[in-house]
Amino acid sequence: MKTNEKVSNYIKLCSEWAEKFLQMDKEELKKRLPELKEEDGYLKITHFGVPFGIRLDDGRIDRLDGKGEANATEMLNIYTLLGYVRENAFFMDKWVPFADLRDARPFGPAYKIGVTDVFAATFSGHAKKLKEAFLKLNGTELPQGDVGYQINAFECEPMRFYFWDCDDEFEAQGNILFDYSATDFNHVESAVSTAEMGVKRLAELAGLPLRGKSFGMQ
Structure with a gap:
């Protein structure tokens, strides 16, 4: 199309x-x-x-x-x-990768290409700028990863972003965790576009262009 x-x-x-x-x-x-x-x-x-x-x-x-x-x-x-959003939806404090959300597995390959691969490629070599972007979103620092922060997509939907920068042996890697309640608040396909929007917002705040095969919705 x-x-x-x-x-x-x-x-x-x-x-x-x-x-x-x-x-x-x-x-x-x-x-x-x-x-x-x-x-x-x-x-x-x-x-x-x-x-x-x-x-x-x-x-x-x-x-x-x-x-x-x-x-x-x-x-x-x-x-x-x-x-x-479902009646009585609530935050569970049970953190899972996208593929472990309810009904998410069919969207897993596209999610990896369009979200986590883009996240890793965009910030490869730019860990400092990524950290600064998280701080602009009032993120809470997490112990895992070279850069790890929890930020809010919405108040009801916090997300955890983890980034490992490239070195002489490995390319940069990124991962994003959702609370398991995410699909009680929104459709599983919207978890994809929400994560995509998070990566885009971080790139904007860092002053970096997106790299990789993003979905390209405007």
Whole structure:
């Protein structure tokens, strides 16, 4: 599929989700996702450190920090969170790789190529910049890896990123762990795009271009 066709399909999907949002029970959403704040005509939420607002009048999503517009990946991650969060979903503190999430295995090969391989390639030789990017997201340092931090995709969805830099014998490697509850809060395919967005945000904060075969959603 051509890139412009992909973008068109994503925009259409976002429009469909905006319509779905208008039919959602907003009070129930706020119970399921206490991080949602109703202010200024929005339901506000933070995604990898960036504030967004879902308009209560038409369901569209705005980026609220004045630094551009929300892209399709960000919007779909937010919409699917609202659409798929289960009643009584809760953080389990049970950390697993993507392949061990419920129903994730069919997406494993594409996830590796489009997310963890991109993460490793992008930050190869740039461990210091990666650490600085995590600190900009108020990350919590972890003991494993050359660089290891926990950051929030959403308040309900923390993630753990681990990076081992390249040396004379080995290429750089990266891994990302999810809490096992991730698929109680969102669709398993959205775990892929959420991790992808995390890598992209870290690259932006580090001032580095993405390297590797990313999925390319805008």
